[in-house]
Amino acid sequence: MKVYISGPISGSPTYPQSFEKAAEYLRDLGNEVVDPTTIDTPCGRQIHGTTWNYYMREGIKLLMDCDRIYMLEGWEDSEGARLEQMIALQLRMPCLYEVEDIERV
Numbered sequence: 001m002k003v004y005i006s007g008p009i010s011g012s013p014t015y016p017q018s019f020e021k022a023a024e025y026l027r028d029l030g031n032e033v034v035d036p037t038t039i040d041t042p043c044g045r046q047i048h049g050t051t052w053n054y055y056m057r058e059g060i061k062l063l064m065d066c067d068r069i070y071m072l073e074g075w076e077d078s079e080g081a082r083l084e085q086m087i088a089l090q091l092r093m094p095c096l097y098e099v100e101d102i103e104r105v
Contacts, residue, residue, distance in 0.1 A: 002032045003096075004063045006084040007072025009037065010052060018072055022098065026070060034062050056080050063087060068094045 005022050009015045016037060023033045036059040059080070063069065069088040075081035075097075088095055 001030075001068055002034060002066045004034045004066040004069045004084070004088075005036065005072065006063075006069055006075060006078075006081045006088075007098075008074045008078035008081060009055075010078070010080070012074070022070060022072055034066055036062060052080065056083065059084065060087065066093070068096060070096045071098060073098045 003026050005019055005026070007015070007018060007022075012018070019035050019037045023035050026033045036055065039055055039058045039062075060083075063084055069084060071081065071085060075085065085095060
């Protein structure tokens with residue numbers, strides 16, 4: 001299964017660790033992981049200074065090729081993660097949540 005990780009990034013200084021921990025866990029379960037924090041900009045990889053709109057557009061493109069979405073703790077407080085979850089639900093994509101038992105992945 002190809003799993004997209006979604007969660008708070010803007011304003012979260014620990015987001016790299018949260019996404020990497022989730023990616024490692026999901027890979028250990030045998031999934032192919034799509035981590036939007038690895039999106040490159042046209043000028044190279046730089047998170048700061050690039051617009052939220054750019055990252056959301058690129059992330060949604062990646063989400064479209066996935067089988068499921070994995071929502072990190074705190075996703076409810078992230079405008080981007082809420083948008084990604086809404087898209088996934090509308091497409092009847094299974095949504096898994098970090099705070100639940102995710103052995104179902």
